[in-house]
Amino acid sequence: xxxxxxxxxxxxxNSASAVKNVFSILQKTNNKRVxxxxxxxxxxxxxxxxxxxxxxxxxxxEEQFKDLYDYHKGIIKELFYENSDIYLRHIDGLxxxxxxxxxxxxxxxxxxxxxxVVSYGERISTYIVSSFLNYAGLKNKLVQSSSFVKTDNxxxxxxxxxxxxxxxxNENILPLFDQxxxxxxxxxxxxxxxxxxxxxxxxxxxxxxxxIAYCLNARQMTIWKDVEGLLNCDPKRMPNSTKILQxxxxxxxxxxxxxxxxxxxxxxxxxxxxxxxxxxxxFLNPDNEGSLICKDKxxxxxxxxxxxKDNQTLLSIxxxxxxxxxxxxxxxxxxxxxxHKIKVNIMQNSAISFSLCFDRNDNIFKELMQDLQNEFMxxxxxxxxxxxxxxxxxxxxxxxxxxxxxxxEQKSRITAQYLINEK
Ligand code: ASP
Ligand code: MG
Numbered sequence: 001x002x003x004x005x006x007x008x009x010x011x012x013x014n015s016a017s018a019v020k021n022v023f024s025i026l027q028k029t030n031n032k033r034v035x036x037x038x039x040x041x042x043x044x045x046x047x048x049x050x051x052x053x054x055x056x057x058x059x060x061x062e063e064q065f066k067d068l069y070d071y072h073k074g075i076i077k078e079l080f081y082e083n084s085d086i087y088l089r090h091i092d093g094l095x096x097x098x099x100x101x102x103x104x105x106x107x108x109x110x111x112x113x114x115x116x117v118v119s120y121g122e123r124i125s126t127y128i129v130s131s132f133l134n135y136a137g138l139k140n141k142l143v144q145s146s147s148f149v150k151t152d153n154x155x156x157x158x159x160x161x162x163x164x165x166x167x168x169x170n171e172n173i174l175p176l177f178d179q180x181x182x183x184x185x186x187x188x189x190x191x192x193x194x195x196x197x198x199x200x201x202x203x204x205x206x207x208x209x210x211x212i213a214y215c216l217n218a219r220q221m222t223i224w225k226d227v228e229g230l231l232n233c234d235p236k237r238m239p240n241s242t243k244i245l246q247x248x249x250x251x252x253x254x255x256x257x258x259x260x261x262x263x264x265x266x267x268x269x270x271x272x273x274x275x276x277x278x279x280x281x282x283f284l285n286p287d288n289e290g291s292l293i294c295k296d297k298x299x300x301x302x303x304x305x306x307x308x309k310d311n312q313t314l315l316s317i318x319x320x321x322x323x324x325x326x327x328x329x330x331x332x333x334x335x336x337x338x339x340h341k342i343k344v345n346i347m348q349n350s351a352i353s354f355s356l357c358f359d360r361n362d363n364i365f366k367e368l369m370q371d372l373q374n375e376f377m378x379x380x381x382x383x384x385x386x387x388x389x390x391x392x393x394x395x396x397x398x399x400x401x402x403x404x405x406x407x408x409e410q411k412s413r414i415t416a417q418y419l420i421n422e423k
Pocket of ligand 1: 009045
């Protein structure tokens with residue numbers, strides 16, 4: 001059986017007209033499809049605010065809760081008009097569950113609380129989208145992803161249990177295609193073996209789609225975005241962007257590793273392993289050619305790719321006793337970085353100093369510094385920007401670095417990186 005997997009992110013379902021647009025895209029073909037959907041618009045952020053307030057002060061964020069409720073209710077009314085009642089009643093039920101869930105969790109495990117609550121965003125969006133598609137004549141079945149995307153209980157960044165997921169997907173999802181050609185499910189959300197909700201990390205819906213595509217050995221996967229495909233730069237930062245028509249999996253992994261935010265970094269690997277082509281297309285212009293990520297080694301066209309990371313912190317670390325930066329010192333530095341879950345974006349060393357930069361994080365900074373300063377002399381800078389250019393040219397470097405003061409420069413055959421002061 002040939003299965004297709006399609007993923008619609010939060011921006012593609014953020015209003016009634018957006019949901020109608022999803023209908024019009026899906027009705028173009030009659031392929032057997034699993035359709036993975038994120039929470040509507042900014043729902044996940046609001047749910048995070050509710051969790052955070054509850055966690056900090058055990059106080060219920062009525063304002064954000066009401067905002068979310070009204071927002072979803074408004075979308076339902078616009079989708080179903082005079083027939084809204086049964087859908088509104090169901091949504092009322094979900095919101096009551098959500099409130100009860102928060103009030104009943106007397107647990108100081110933040111990550112557990114987070115997953116139980118934030119996963120409601122996707123539960124609500126998939127209910128609305130699935131109901132609307134059925135209502136408008138596109139028959140589909142809604143299946144809870146927690147029942148087949150199986151994970152460990154590393155809440156908020158759960159790890160997929162591949163064997164279990166593959167088994168459940170094949171046993172529970174495949175047979176449903178005898179009854180329907182569209183299955184709707186939640187992105188971002190999984191479930192433990194005991195069926196407790198987990199999440200896969202922010203923006204994890206792309207990854208959900210690729211897990212499902214892998215387990216079903218899908219024919220292809222499509223991610224529908226509000227941009228025309230993969231662009232060689234962020235059009236909000238640079239005036240002339242170029243659409244990448246095709247790149248190999250390996251290059252897509254490199255781009256997301258350096259911080260290109262268009263696809264979740266874990267998305268590509270499962271697709272590469274099962275050789276499933278990934279299309280990135282615009283839900284605003286669905287007939288336009290998007291970008292294709294596949295096995296073929298050709299890059300079309302080869303242009304410089306720009307990736308910007310703002311708000312970087314630079315640390316310069318030197319041994320107190322004037323000894324060299326050697327393997328022993330490096331392993332000590334790294335064990336401290338690991339302890340604080342720091343992901344190093346660029347590093348460089350000289351005989352007596354080791355420099356590294358990472359995404360600024362004020363929550364852990366003080367403790368990180370204390371640990372490092374027990375052993376080393378440490379200086380730091382904030383307000384830096386890291387620019388990575390894949391397939392760089394002199395012209396490309398000049399364009400983004402210009403005359404700005406370079407703090408660290410690193411070049412390999414394909415990649416040039418510059419740490420510079422933010423403008
Ligand atoms: N709704 C989740 C988030 O906003 C997952 C996703 O959209 O991919 O992070
Ligand atoms: Mg999202």
